[in-house]
Amino acid sequence: MAFGSGSLVWFRKGLRIHDNPALEFASKGTDFLYPVFVVDPHYMKPDPDAFSPGSSLAGLNRIRFLLESLVDLDSNLKKLGSRLLVLKGEPGEVIIRCLEQWNVKKLCFEYDTEPYYQAMDVRVKEYASAAGIEVFSPVSHTLFNPADIIQKNGGKPPLTYQSFLKLAGQPSWASCPLSITSTSLPPVGDFGNCKISEVPTVTELGYEDTGQDELTPFRGGESEALKRLRDSISDNQWVANFEKPKGDPSAFLKPATTVLSPYLKFGCLSSRYFYQCLQDIYKNVKKHTSPPVSLVGQLLWREFFYTVAFGTPNFDQMKDSRICKQIPWNNNEDLLAAWRDARTGYPWIDAIMVQLRKWGWMHHLARHCVACFLTRGDLFVHWEKGRDVFGRLLIDSDWAINNGNWLWLSCSSFFYQYNRIYSPVSFGKKYDPNGEYIRHFLPVLKDMPKEYIYEPWTAPLSIQTKAKCIVGKDYPRPVVFHDSASKECKRRMGEAYALNQKLNGLVSEQDLHSLR
Numbered sequence: 083m084a085f086g087s088g089s090l091v092w093f094r095k096g097l098r099i100h101d102n103p104a105l106e107f108a109s110k111g112t113d114f115l116y117p118v119f120v121v122d123p124h125y126m127k128p129d130p131d132a133f134s135p136g137s138s139l140a141g142l143n144r145i146r147f148l149l150e151s152l153v154d155l156d157s158n159l160k161k162l163g164s165r166l167l168v169l170k171g172e173p174g175e176v177i178i179r180c181l182e183q184w185n186v187k188k189l190c191f192e193y194d195t196e197p198y199y200q201a202m203d204v205r206v207k208e209y210a211s212a213a214g215i216e217v218f219s220p221v222s223h224t225l226f227n228p229a230d231i232i233q234k235n236g237g238k239p240p241l242t243y244q245s246f247l248k249l250a251g252q253p254s255w256a257s258c259p260l261s262i263t264s265t266s267l268p269p270v271g272d273f274g275n276c277k278i279s280e281v282p283t284v285t286e287l288g289y290e291d292t293g294q295d296e297l298t299p300f301r302g303g304e305s306e307a308l309k310r311l312r313d314s315i316s317d318n319q320w321v322a323n324f325e326k327p328k329g330d331p332s333a334f335l336k337p338a339t340t341v342l343s344p345y346l347k348f349g350c351l352s353s354r355y356f357y358q359c360l361q362d363i364y365k366n367v368k369k370h371t372s373p374p375v376s377l378v379g380q381l382l383w384r385e386f387f388y389t390v391a392f393g394t395p396n397f398d399q400m401k402d403s404r405i406c407k408q409i410p411w412n413n414n415e416d417l418l419a420a421w422r423d424a425r426t427g428y429p430w431i432d433a434i435m436v437q438l439r440k441w442g443w444m445h446h447l448a449r450h451c452v453a454c455f456l457t458r459g460d461l462f463v464h465w466e467k468g469r470d471v472f473g474r475l476l477i478d479s480d481w482a483i484n485n486g487n488w489l490w491l492s493c494s495s496f497f498y499q500y501n502r503i504y505s506p507v508s509f510g511k512k513y514d515p516n517g518e519y520i521r522h523f524l525p526v527l528k529d530m531p532k533e534y535i536y537e538p539w540t541a542p543l544s545i546q547t548k549a550k551c552i553v554g555k556d557y558p559r560p561v562v563f564h565d566s567a568s569k570e571c572k573r574r575m576g577e578a579y580a581l582n583q584k585l586n587g588l589v590s591e592q593d594l595h596s597l598r
Protein backbone atom coordinates (compact mmCIF):
# COMPACT_ATOMS: atom_id res chain seq x y z
CA MET A 83 0.00 0.00 0.00
CA ALA A 84 1.40 3.42 -1.04
CA PHE A 85 1.72 6.13 1.63
CA GLY A 86 -0.39 9.28 1.58
CA SER A 87 -4.08 9.83 1.23
CA GLY A 88 -6.40 10.11 -1.69
CA SER A 89 -9.56 11.65 -3.09
CA LEU A 90 -12.26 9.77 -4.92
CA VAL A 91 -14.09 11.52 -7.73
CA TRP A 92 -17.26 9.65 -8.61
CA PHE A 93 -18.42 10.22 -12.20
CA ARG A 94 -22.14 9.60 -12.85
CA LYS A 95 -23.17 12.38 -15.21
CA GLY A 96 -20.60 15.20 -15.60
CA LEU A 97 -18.54 12.96 -17.92
CA ARG A 98 -16.03 15.68 -18.73
CA ILE A 99 -12.82 17.38 -17.73
CA HIS A 100 -13.82 20.98 -18.55
CA ASP A 101 -15.76 22.96 -15.94
CA ASN A 102 -15.90 20.06 -13.53
CA PRO A 103 -15.82 21.43 -9.96
CA ALA A 104 -15.96 17.97 -8.36
CA LEU A 105 -12.88 16.84 -10.29
CA GLU A 106 -11.09 20.10 -9.59
CA PHE A 107 -11.73 19.97 -5.84
CA ALA A 108 -10.80 16.29 -5.66
CA SER A 109 -7.46 16.95 -7.37
CA LYS A 110 -6.36 19.68 -4.99
CA GLY A 111 -4.13 18.91 -1.99
CA THR A 112 -4.21 15.17 -2.41
CA ASP A 113 -1.51 12.53 -3.00
CA PHE A 114 -3.72 10.25 -5.08
CA LEU A 115 -6.85 10.54 -7.15
CA TYR A 116 -9.33 7.74 -7.80
CA PRO A 117 -11.53 8.67 -10.81
CA VAL A 118 -14.33 6.10 -10.63
CA PHE A 119 -17.29 5.14 -12.80
CA VAL A 120 -19.56 2.30 -11.72
CA VAL A 121 -21.24 0.25 -14.42
CA ASP A 122 -24.67 -0.64 -13.05
CA PRO A 123 -25.80 -3.98 -14.53
CA HIS A 124 -29.41 -2.99 -13.85
CA TYR A 125 -28.98 -0.12 -16.33
CA MET A 126 -26.78 -1.94 -18.85
CA LYS A 127 -27.79 -5.63 -18.90
CA PRO A 128 -29.50 -6.81 -22.12
CA ASP A 129 -33.21 -7.44 -21.65
CA PRO A 130 -34.30 -10.16 -24.07
CA ASP A 131 -37.98 -9.27 -23.48
CA ALA A 132 -37.63 -5.57 -24.33
CA PHE A 133 -39.33 -4.31 -27.49
CA SER A 134 -36.00 -3.27 -29.04
CA PRO A 135 -32.30 -4.01 -28.32
CA GLY A 136 -31.09 -2.63 -25.01
CA SER A 137 -31.67 -3.07 -21.29
CA SER A 138 -35.05 -2.67 -19.61
CA LEU A 139 -34.17 0.98 -18.91
CA ALA A 140 -32.10 2.10 -21.89
CA GLY A 141 -32.04 1.40 -25.60
CA LEU A 142 -28.79 0.19 -27.15
CA ASN A 143 -28.15 3.59 -28.79
CA ARG A 144 -27.95 5.29 -25.40
CA ILE A 145 -25.85 2.51 -23.86
CA ARG A 146 -23.42 2.78 -26.77
CA PHE A 147 -23.37 6.59 -26.42
CA LEU A 148 -22.57 6.27 -22.71
CA LEU A 149 -19.74 3.78 -23.35
CA GLU A 150 -18.27 6.07 -26.02
CA SER A 151 -18.43 8.94 -23.51
CA LEU A 152 -16.57 6.83 -20.94
CA VAL A 153 -13.86 5.81 -23.43
CA ASP A 154 -13.37 9.49 -24.27
CA LEU A 155 -13.27 10.45 -20.59
CA ASP A 156 -10.67 7.74 -19.91
CA SER A 157 -8.56 8.96 -22.82
CA ASN A 158 -8.78 12.61 -21.64
CA LEU A 159 -7.87 11.55 -18.08
CA LYS A 160 -4.88 9.62 -19.44
CA LYS A 161 -3.61 12.77 -21.18
CA LEU A 162 -3.50 14.34 -17.71
CA GLY A 163 -1.61 11.44 -16.13
CA SER A 164 -4.64 9.62 -14.71
CA ARG A 165 -7.22 7.07 -15.93
CA LEU A 166 -10.81 6.00 -15.39
CA LEU A 167 -11.32 3.16 -12.92
CA VAL A 168 -14.36 1.16 -14.03
CA LEU A 169 -16.08 -0.97 -11.40
CA LYS A 170 -19.26 -3.00 -11.63
CA GLY A 171 -22.28 -3.39 -9.33
CA GLU A 172 -24.94 -1.36 -7.56
CA PRO A 173 -23.24 2.07 -7.61
CA GLY A 174 -23.93 3.12 -4.00
CA GLU A 175 -22.68 -0.21 -2.62
CA VAL A 176 -19.59 -0.18 -4.84
CA ILE A 177 -18.61 3.34 -3.76
CA ILE A 178 -19.03 2.47 -0.08
CA ARG A 179 -16.82 -0.60 -0.62
CA CYS A 180 -14.14 1.58 -2.27
CA LEU A 181 -14.28 4.01 0.66
CA GLU A 182 -13.85 1.09 3.08
CA GLN A 183 -10.86 -0.33 1.23
CA TRP A 184 -8.99 2.72 -0.06
CA ASN A 185 -7.32 5.43 1.95
CA VAL A 186 -9.74 8.17 0.90
CA LYS A 187 -10.10 11.45 2.75
CA LYS A 188 -12.30 13.29 0.23
CA LEU A 189 -15.28 12.08 -1.78
CA CYS A 190 -16.39 14.37 -4.62
CA PHE A 191 -19.33 13.99 -6.97
CA GLU A 192 -21.73 16.25 -8.85
CA TYR A 193 -24.99 16.97 -7.05
CA ASP A 194 -27.95 15.31 -8.78
CA THR A 195 -31.61 16.24 -8.33
CA GLU A 196 -33.11 13.01 -9.74
CA PRO A 197 -34.94 10.90 -7.13
CA TYR A 198 -32.79 7.87 -7.99
CA TYR A 199 -29.57 9.72 -7.12
CA GLN A 200 -31.08 11.59 -4.19
CA ALA A 201 -31.89 8.29 -2.47
CA MET A 202 -28.50 6.75 -3.27
CA ASP A 203 -26.54 9.83 -2.23
CA VAL A 204 -28.11 9.92 1.23
CA ARG A 205 -26.76 6.42 1.90
CA VAL A 206 -23.28 7.20 0.58
CA LYS A 207 -23.03 10.52 2.43
CA GLU A 208 -24.13 8.89 5.68
CA TYR A 209 -21.41 6.28 5.35
CA ALA A 210 -18.77 8.90 4.45
CA SER A 211 -19.56 11.24 7.31
CA ALA A 212 -19.54 8.35 9.84
CA ALA A 213 -16.12 7.37 8.46
CA GLY A 214 -14.79 10.96 8.75
CA ILE A 215 -14.53 11.42 4.96
CA GLU A 216 -15.13 14.92 3.62
CA VAL A 217 -17.90 15.07 1.00
CA PHE A 218 -18.00 17.73 -1.73
CA SER A 219 -21.08 17.61 -3.98
CA PRO A 220 -21.38 20.78 -6.06
CA VAL A 221 -24.24 21.78 -8.37
CA SER A 222 -22.74 21.78 -11.86
CA HIS A 223 -25.23 19.93 -14.05
CA THR A 224 -27.47 22.98 -14.26
CA LEU A 225 -26.98 26.76 -14.43
CA PHE A 226 -28.86 27.32 -11.19
CA ASN A 227 -29.35 25.37 -8.01
CA PRO A 228 -33.05 24.38 -8.17
CA ALA A 229 -33.19 24.53 -4.34
CA ASP A 230 -32.18 28.23 -4.39
CA ILE A 231 -34.96 29.12 -6.85
CA ILE A 232 -37.52 27.20 -4.81
CA GLN A 233 -36.38 28.92 -1.64
CA LYS A 234 -36.64 32.35 -3.31
CA ASN A 235 -40.22 31.44 -4.23
CA GLY A 236 -41.24 30.72 -0.64
CA GLY A 237 -40.61 26.97 -0.77
CA LYS A 238 -42.58 26.18 -3.92
CA PRO A 239 -41.30 25.77 -7.46
CA PRO A 240 -42.45 28.44 -9.96
CA LEU A 241 -44.95 26.85 -12.35
CA THR A 242 -44.52 29.15 -15.32
CA TYR A 243 -41.44 29.87 -17.39
CA GLN A 244 -41.88 33.64 -16.97
CA SER A 245 -42.06 33.41 -13.18
CA PHE A 246 -39.02 31.16 -13.26
CA LEU A 247 -37.09 33.77 -15.30
CA LYS A 248 -38.00 36.52 -12.84
CA LEU A 249 -36.77 34.51 -9.87
CA ALA A 250 -33.66 33.18 -11.55
CA GLY A 251 -32.10 36.38 -12.96
CA GLN A 252 -28.45 36.00 -13.97
CA PRO A 253 -26.58 32.98 -12.62
CA SER A 254 -24.24 34.06 -9.81
CA TRP A 255 -21.15 32.67 -11.57
CA ALA A 256 -22.01 34.22 -14.98
CA SER A 257 -19.55 37.08 -14.84
CA CYS A 258 -16.58 35.04 -13.51
CA PRO A 259 -14.41 32.93 -15.81
CA LEU A 260 -15.15 29.22 -15.36
CA SER A 261 -12.26 26.98 -14.52
CA ILE A 262 -12.16 25.18 -17.82
CA THR A 263 -9.40 22.57 -17.77
CA SER A 264 -6.79 21.05 -15.46
CA THR A 265 -3.31 20.60 -16.91
CA SER A 266 -2.34 17.55 -14.86
CA LEU A 267 -3.90 15.29 -12.27
CA PRO A 268 -2.47 13.45 -9.23
CA PRO A 269 -1.51 9.80 -9.82
CA VAL A 270 -4.06 7.04 -9.31
CA GLY A 271 -3.81 5.41 -5.87
CA ASP A 272 -3.32 1.75 -5.03
CA PHE A 273 -6.63 -0.06 -5.54
CA GLY A 274 -5.73 -3.23 -3.65
CA ASN A 275 -7.88 -6.18 -4.62
CA CYS A 276 -10.82 -4.16 -6.01
CA LYS A 277 -11.76 -5.47 -9.43
CA ILE A 278 -11.02 -2.66 -11.88
CA SER A 279 -11.65 -2.97 -15.59
CA GLU A 280 -11.45 -1.00 -18.79
CA VAL A 281 -14.63 0.53 -20.24
CA PRO A 282 -16.58 -2.48 -21.54
CA THR A 283 -17.70 -2.80 -25.14
CA VAL A 284 -21.33 -3.48 -26.01
CA THR A 285 -20.36 -7.04 -26.93
CA GLU A 286 -18.72 -7.53 -23.52
CA LEU A 287 -21.98 -6.38 -21.95
CA GLY A 288 -23.72 -9.23 -23.74
CA TYR A 289 -25.17 -7.50 -26.81
CA GLU A 290 -25.02 -9.28 -30.11
CA ASP A 291 -24.25 -7.48 -33.31
CA THR A 292 -27.86 -6.56 -34.04
CA GLY A 293 -27.28 -5.94 -37.72
CA GLN A 294 -29.36 -2.77 -37.26
CA ASP A 295 -29.14 -1.06 -40.64
CA GLU A 296 -28.95 2.51 -39.39
CA LEU A 297 -27.35 3.51 -36.09
CA THR A 298 -27.47 6.91 -34.45
CA PRO A 299 -25.14 9.34 -36.22
CA PHE A 300 -24.25 10.95 -32.86
CA ARG A 301 -21.08 9.74 -31.12
CA GLY A 302 -20.68 10.13 -27.36
CA GLY A 303 -17.98 11.97 -25.40
CA GLU A 304 -16.62 15.31 -24.30
CA SER A 305 -14.34 15.70 -27.36
CA GLU A 306 -17.31 15.24 -29.69
CA ALA A 307 -19.44 17.58 -27.51
CA LEU A 308 -16.91 20.41 -27.67
CA LYS A 309 -16.49 19.94 -31.42
CA ARG A 310 -20.26 19.96 -31.91
CA LEU A 311 -20.57 23.07 -29.73
CA ARG A 312 -17.86 24.86 -31.75
CA ASP A 313 -19.54 23.89 -35.05
CA SER A 314 -23.03 24.82 -33.83
CA ILE A 315 -22.07 28.28 -32.68
CA SER A 316 -19.45 29.10 -35.32
CA ASP A 317 -22.00 31.21 -37.19
CA ASN A 318 -22.74 34.15 -34.87
CA GLN A 319 -25.73 35.24 -36.93
CA TRP A 320 -27.31 31.80 -36.69
CA VAL A 321 -26.98 31.97 -32.90
CA ALA A 322 -28.24 35.56 -32.78
CA ASN A 323 -31.31 34.75 -34.90
CA PHE A 324 -32.13 31.36 -33.34
CA GLU A 325 -35.84 31.23 -32.73
CA LYS A 326 -37.77 28.20 -31.55
CA PRO A 327 -40.35 26.91 -32.45
CA LYS A 328 -39.34 28.23 -35.89
CA GLY A 329 -37.15 25.64 -37.63
CA ASP A 330 -37.82 22.61 -39.73
CA PRO A 331 -38.58 19.44 -37.75
CA SER A 332 -38.15 17.30 -40.87
CA ALA A 333 -34.55 18.44 -41.51
CA PHE A 334 -32.47 15.37 -40.78
CA LEU A 335 -29.31 15.71 -42.89
CA LYS A 336 -28.59 18.98 -41.11
CA PRO A 337 -30.88 19.26 -38.07
CA ALA A 338 -32.35 22.70 -37.41
CA THR A 339 -31.16 22.78 -33.78
CA THR A 340 -27.80 22.05 -32.12
CA VAL A 341 -28.29 18.36 -31.11
CA LEU A 342 -26.34 19.09 -27.97
CA SER A 343 -29.02 17.50 -25.76
CA PRO A 344 -27.36 14.05 -25.48
CA TYR A 345 -24.09 15.75 -24.45
CA LEU A 346 -25.86 17.91 -21.86
CA LYS A 347 -27.73 14.86 -20.58
CA PHE A 348 -24.52 12.98 -19.74
CA GLY A 349 -22.65 16.16 -18.85
CA CYS A 350 -20.11 15.65 -21.68
CA LEU A 351 -20.82 19.35 -22.19
CA SER A 352 -21.12 21.79 -19.31
CA SER A 353 -24.36 23.80 -19.59
CA ARG A 354 -22.52 26.66 -17.88
CA TYR A 355 -19.77 26.66 -20.52
CA PHE A 356 -22.43 26.53 -23.28
CA TYR A 357 -24.24 29.46 -21.64
CA GLN A 358 -21.05 31.53 -21.40
CA CYS A 359 -20.17 30.86 -25.07
CA LEU A 360 -23.64 32.11 -26.05
CA GLN A 361 -23.32 35.23 -23.87
CA ASP A 362 -19.95 35.99 -25.52
CA ILE A 363 -21.61 35.83 -28.95
CA TYR A 364 -24.53 38.03 -27.84
CA LYS A 365 -22.03 40.68 -26.72
CA ASN A 366 -20.58 40.81 -30.24
CA VAL A 367 -23.75 41.10 -32.32
CA LYS A 368 -26.06 44.07 -32.84
CA LYS A 369 -29.23 42.27 -31.81
CA HIS A 370 -30.26 38.80 -30.84
CA THR A 371 -33.38 36.84 -29.91
CA SER A 372 -34.37 36.44 -26.25
CA PRO A 373 -35.96 33.78 -24.02
CA PRO A 374 -38.15 31.82 -24.44
CA VAL A 375 -37.25 31.45 -28.15
CA SER A 376 -33.47 32.10 -28.14
CA LEU A 377 -30.78 29.49 -27.66
CA VAL A 378 -30.16 30.71 -24.11
CA GLY A 379 -33.93 30.49 -23.74
CA GLN A 380 -33.70 26.75 -24.56
CA LEU A 381 -31.15 26.25 -21.80
CA LEU A 382 -33.52 28.06 -19.47
CA TRP A 383 -36.36 25.66 -20.39
CA ARG A 384 -34.03 22.95 -19.18
CA GLU A 385 -33.55 24.84 -15.89
CA PHE A 386 -37.27 25.45 -15.54
CA PHE A 387 -38.11 21.75 -15.80
CA TYR A 388 -35.26 20.79 -13.44
CA THR A 389 -36.60 23.23 -10.85
CA VAL A 390 -40.24 22.14 -11.05
CA ALA A 391 -39.24 18.48 -11.09
CA PHE A 392 -37.07 18.89 -8.00
CA GLY A 393 -39.73 20.74 -6.04
CA THR A 394 -42.79 18.64 -6.96
CA PRO A 395 -43.52 15.36 -5.19
CA ASN A 396 -44.60 12.64 -7.64
CA PHE A 397 -43.62 14.83 -10.59
CA ASP A 398 -43.32 11.73 -12.81
CA GLN A 399 -46.85 10.43 -12.34
CA MET A 400 -50.48 11.50 -12.58
CA LYS A 401 -51.44 9.87 -9.28
CA ASP A 402 -50.91 12.02 -6.21
CA SER A 403 -49.40 14.87 -8.21
CA ARG A 404 -50.64 18.31 -7.31
CA ILE A 405 -49.68 19.78 -10.68
CA CYS A 406 -51.07 17.06 -12.97
CA LYS A 407 -54.66 17.10 -14.28
CA GLN A 408 -56.48 13.87 -13.56
CA ILE A 409 -57.54 12.50 -16.95
CA PRO A 410 -59.16 9.06 -17.54
CA TRP A 411 -56.69 7.95 -20.22
CA ASN A 412 -57.24 4.75 -22.25
CA ASN A 413 -55.40 1.64 -21.31
CA ASN A 414 -55.18 0.40 -24.90
CA GLU A 415 -52.03 -1.72 -25.34
CA ASP A 416 -52.69 -2.28 -29.06
CA LEU A 417 -52.80 1.44 -29.84
CA LEU A 418 -49.72 2.01 -27.69
CA ALA A 419 -47.83 -0.75 -29.53
CA ALA A 420 -48.89 0.62 -32.94
CA TRP A 421 -47.52 4.05 -31.96
CA ARG A 422 -44.33 2.66 -30.43
CA ASP A 423 -43.62 0.34 -33.36
CA ALA A 424 -44.32 2.96 -36.07
CA ARG A 425 -47.52 1.22 -37.27
CA THR A 426 -50.13 3.97 -36.88
CA GLY A 427 -50.66 4.26 -40.65
CA TYR A 428 -49.80 7.98 -40.51
CA PRO A 429 -46.43 8.26 -42.29
CA TRP A 430 -45.42 11.52 -40.56
CA ILE A 431 -45.99 9.97 -37.12
CA ASP A 432 -44.43 6.62 -38.05
CA ALA A 433 -41.33 8.22 -39.61
CA ILE A 434 -40.71 10.17 -36.39
CA MET A 435 -41.04 6.99 -34.34
CA VAL A 436 -38.54 5.26 -36.64
CA GLN A 437 -36.12 8.15 -36.21
CA LEU A 438 -36.53 7.75 -32.45
CA ARG A 439 -35.71 4.05 -32.64
CA LYS A 440 -32.82 4.40 -35.09
CA TRP A 441 -31.24 7.67 -34.00
CA GLY A 442 -32.51 8.19 -30.42
CA TRP A 443 -33.06 11.85 -31.27
CA MET A 444 -35.76 13.87 -33.08
CA HIS A 445 -36.43 17.59 -33.46
CA HIS A 446 -38.48 19.20 -30.70
CA LEU A 447 -41.57 19.76 -32.90
CA ALA A 448 -41.41 16.17 -34.13
CA ARG A 449 -41.55 15.12 -30.47
CA HIS A 450 -44.54 17.43 -30.06
CA CYS A 451 -46.39 15.74 -32.92
CA VAL A 452 -45.98 12.16 -31.73
CA ALA A 453 -46.62 13.01 -28.06
CA CYS A 454 -49.80 14.89 -28.96
CA PHE A 455 -50.93 12.06 -31.28
CA LEU A 456 -50.49 9.40 -28.57
CA THR A 457 -52.29 11.36 -25.86
CA ARG A 458 -54.86 14.13 -26.25
CA GLY A 459 -54.66 14.39 -30.07
CA ASP A 460 -55.77 10.99 -31.34
CA LEU A 461 -55.20 7.84 -29.30
CA PHE A 462 -55.97 9.08 -25.77
CA VAL A 463 -53.29 6.81 -24.29
CA HIS A 464 -51.71 7.75 -20.94
CA TRP A 465 -48.72 10.15 -21.20
CA GLU A 466 -46.75 7.98 -18.75
CA LYS A 467 -46.71 5.18 -21.37
CA GLY A 468 -45.27 7.49 -24.01
CA ARG A 469 -42.84 8.92 -21.48
CA ASP A 470 -41.52 5.41 -20.82
CA VAL A 471 -40.94 4.73 -24.53
CA PHE A 472 -39.09 8.04 -24.94
CA GLY A 473 -37.29 7.46 -21.64
CA ARG A 474 -35.86 4.21 -22.92
CA LEU A 475 -35.10 5.15 -26.53
CA LEU A 476 -33.90 8.76 -26.48
CA ILE A 477 -30.14 9.20 -26.18
CA ASP A 478 -30.85 12.51 -24.45
CA SER A 479 -33.44 10.89 -22.15
CA ASP A 480 -33.57 13.06 -19.06
CA TRP A 481 -35.87 12.46 -16.09
CA ALA A 482 -36.89 16.07 -15.43
CA ILE A 483 -37.11 17.24 -19.06
CA ASN A 484 -38.85 14.18 -20.43
CA ASN A 485 -41.53 14.12 -17.73
CA GLY A 486 -41.95 17.89 -17.94
CA ASN A 487 -42.51 17.84 -21.68
CA TRP A 488 -44.92 14.90 -21.57
CA LEU A 489 -46.94 16.72 -18.91
CA TRP A 490 -46.95 19.73 -21.24
CA LEU A 491 -47.85 17.96 -24.48
CA SER A 492 -50.65 15.92 -22.92
CA CYS A 493 -52.14 19.14 -21.46
CA SER A 494 -51.78 17.59 -18.03
CA SER A 495 -49.76 20.53 -16.72
CA PHE A 496 -48.13 23.84 -17.79
CA PHE A 497 -50.10 24.08 -21.08
CA TYR A 498 -53.86 23.74 -21.19
CA GLN A 499 -55.07 24.56 -24.72
CA TYR A 500 -56.28 21.05 -25.49
CA ASN A 501 -58.22 22.31 -28.53
CA ARG A 502 -54.92 22.96 -30.33
CA ILE A 503 -54.02 19.64 -31.88
CA TYR A 504 -51.24 18.84 -34.36
CA SER A 505 -52.57 17.34 -37.58
CA PRO A 506 -50.65 14.13 -38.38
CA VAL A 507 -51.09 15.01 -42.06
CA SER A 508 -50.82 18.74 -42.70
CA PHE A 509 -48.23 19.70 -40.05
CA GLY A 510 -45.32 17.79 -41.59
CA LYS A 511 -46.44 18.65 -45.15
CA LYS A 512 -45.95 22.35 -44.41
CA TYR A 513 -42.21 21.82 -43.96
CA ASP A 514 -41.54 18.94 -46.29
CA PRO A 515 -44.11 18.79 -49.13
CA ASN A 516 -42.15 16.11 -51.01
CA GLY A 517 -41.97 13.89 -47.95
CA GLU A 518 -38.17 13.39 -48.07
CA TYR A 519 -38.11 12.74 -44.32
CA ILE A 520 -40.78 10.04 -44.66
CA ARG A 521 -39.00 8.46 -47.64
CA HIS A 522 -35.77 8.24 -45.63
CA PHE A 523 -37.18 6.77 -42.42
CA LEU A 524 -39.98 4.70 -44.04
CA PRO A 525 -38.36 3.32 -47.22
CA VAL A 526 -41.52 1.28 -47.89
CA LEU A 527 -43.05 4.59 -49.02
CA LYS A 528 -40.05 5.83 -51.00
CA ASP A 529 -41.81 5.54 -54.37
CA MET A 530 -45.18 6.93 -53.28
CA PRO A 531 -46.01 10.11 -55.24
CA LYS A 532 -45.83 13.24 -53.13
CA GLU A 533 -49.61 13.83 -53.49
CA TYR A 534 -50.24 10.73 -51.38
CA ILE A 535 -47.17 10.37 -49.20
CA TYR A 536 -48.82 11.87 -46.10
CA GLU A 537 -52.10 9.92 -46.71
CA PRO A 538 -51.19 6.78 -48.66
CA TRP A 539 -54.61 5.19 -47.98
CA THR A 540 -56.15 7.77 -50.34
CA ALA A 541 -53.96 6.69 -53.28
CA PRO A 542 -55.80 4.68 -55.97
CA LEU A 543 -54.80 1.01 -56.05
CA SER A 544 -52.99 1.48 -59.40
CA ILE A 545 -50.73 4.11 -57.79
CA GLN A 546 -50.13 1.94 -54.71
CA THR A 547 -49.21 -0.95 -57.00
CA LYS A 548 -46.81 1.20 -59.02
CA ALA A 549 -45.22 2.49 -55.80
CA LYS A 550 -44.87 -1.14 -54.59
CA CYS A 551 -46.71 -0.26 -51.42
CA ILE A 552 -50.20 -1.65 -50.93
CA VAL A 553 -51.89 -0.08 -47.91
CA GLY A 554 -53.11 -2.79 -45.55
CA LYS A 555 -50.39 -5.16 -46.78
CA ASP A 556 -47.03 -3.36 -47.09
CA TYR A 557 -47.93 -0.39 -44.91
CA PRO A 558 -50.76 -0.24 -42.31
CA ARG A 559 -54.10 1.49 -42.68
CA PRO A 560 -54.64 4.35 -40.20
CA VAL A 561 -55.35 3.02 -36.69
CA VAL A 562 -57.88 5.83 -36.16
CA PHE A 563 -59.41 8.51 -38.37
CA HIS A 564 -57.88 11.75 -37.26
CA ASP A 565 -60.98 13.94 -37.72
CA SER A 566 -63.30 11.83 -35.58
CA ALA A 567 -60.59 10.69 -33.13
CA SER A 568 -59.39 14.21 -32.40
CA LYS A 569 -62.99 15.43 -31.89
CA GLU A 570 -63.61 12.63 -29.40
CA CYS A 571 -60.31 13.43 -27.62
CA LYS A 572 -61.31 17.09 -27.26
CA ARG A 573 -64.69 16.08 -25.86
CA ARG A 574 -63.06 13.80 -23.28
CA MET A 575 -60.47 16.43 -22.35
CA GLY A 576 -63.30 18.95 -21.88
CA GLU A 577 -65.12 16.57 -19.56
CA ALA A 578 -61.96 15.76 -17.60
CA TYR A 579 -61.07 19.44 -17.19
CA ALA A 580 -64.57 20.22 -15.93
CA LEU A 581 -64.35 17.40 -13.42
CA ASN A 582 -60.89 18.56 -12.28
CA GLN A 583 -62.26 22.01 -11.69
CA LYS A 584 -65.14 20.62 -9.67
CA LEU A 585 -62.82 18.41 -7.61
CA ASN A 586 -60.46 21.33 -6.98
CA GLY A 587 -63.46 23.33 -5.83
CA LEU A 588 -64.46 20.53 -3.47
CA VAL A 589 -60.96 20.24 -2.05
CA SER A 590 -60.71 23.92 -1.37
CA GLU A 591 -64.21 23.88 0.19
CA GLN A 592 -63.00 21.11 2.52
CA ASP A 593 -59.75 22.93 3.21
CA LEU A 594 -61.71 26.04 4.09
CA HIS A 595 -64.04 24.02 6.29
CA SER A 596 -61.14 22.51 8.23
CA LEU A 597 -59.72 25.98 8.80
CA ARG A 598 -62.94 27.34 10.25
Ligand code: FAD
Pocket residue numbers: 326339340341342343344346347380381382383384385387444445446447449450453472476478479480481483484485487488491
Ligand atom coordinates in the same frame (compact mmCIF):
# COMPACT_ATOMS: atom_id res chain seq x y z
P1 FAD B 1 -31.65 22.99 -28.96
O1 FAD B 1 -32.87 23.64 -29.51
O2 FAD B 1 -30.38 23.19 -29.67
O3 FAD B 1 -31.56 23.49 -27.46
C1 FAD B 1 -30.36 23.48 -26.68
C2 FAD B 1 -30.60 22.75 -25.39
O4 FAD B 1 -31.66 23.35 -24.64
C3 FAD B 1 -31.05 21.31 -25.59
O5 FAD B 1 -29.96 20.49 -25.86
C4 FAD B 1 -31.74 21.02 -24.27
O6 FAD B 1 -30.81 20.70 -23.26
C5 FAD B 1 -32.38 22.35 -23.92
N1 FAD B 1 -33.78 22.33 -24.38
C6 FAD B 1 -34.26 22.63 -25.60
N2 FAD B 1 -35.61 22.51 -25.62
C7 FAD B 1 -35.98 22.14 -24.40
C8 FAD B 1 -37.23 21.88 -23.78
N3 FAD B 1 -38.40 21.99 -24.43
N4 FAD B 1 -37.24 21.51 -22.50
C9 FAD B 1 -36.10 21.43 -21.80
N5 FAD B 1 -34.89 21.66 -22.31
C10 FAD B 1 -34.82 22.03 -23.60
N6 FAD B 1 -35.02 16.98 -24.05
C11 FAD B 1 -34.06 16.31 -23.41
O7 FAD B 1 -32.93 16.79 -23.30
N7 FAD B 1 -34.32 15.08 -22.85
C12 FAD B 1 -35.56 14.49 -22.93
O8 FAD B 1 -35.76 13.40 -22.39
C13 FAD B 1 -36.58 15.19 -23.64
N8 FAD B 1 -37.82 14.64 -23.77
C14 FAD B 1 -38.78 15.34 -24.46
C15 FAD B 1 -40.07 14.77 -24.58
C16 FAD B 1 -41.06 15.44 -25.28
C17 FAD B 1 -42.45 14.83 -25.39
C18 FAD B 1 -40.77 16.69 -25.88
C19 FAD B 1 -41.84 17.43 -26.64
C20 FAD B 1 -39.53 17.27 -25.74
C21 FAD B 1 -38.53 16.62 -25.02
N9 FAD B 1 -37.24 17.18 -24.85
C22 FAD B 1 -36.26 16.47 -24.19
C23 FAD B 1 -37.00 18.61 -25.16
C24 FAD B 1 -36.44 18.95 -26.53
O9 FAD B 1 -37.20 18.34 -27.54
C25 FAD B 1 -34.98 18.57 -26.68
O10 FAD B 1 -34.21 19.06 -25.60
C26 FAD B 1 -34.38 19.14 -27.96
O11 FAD B 1 -35.14 18.79 -29.07
C27 FAD B 1 -32.95 18.66 -28.10
O12 FAD B 1 -32.39 19.06 -29.30
P2 FAD B 1 -31.24 20.14 -29.35
O13 FAD B 1 -30.15 19.80 -28.42
O14 FAD B 1 -30.90 20.30 -30.78
O15 FAD B 1 -32.01 21.43 -28.81
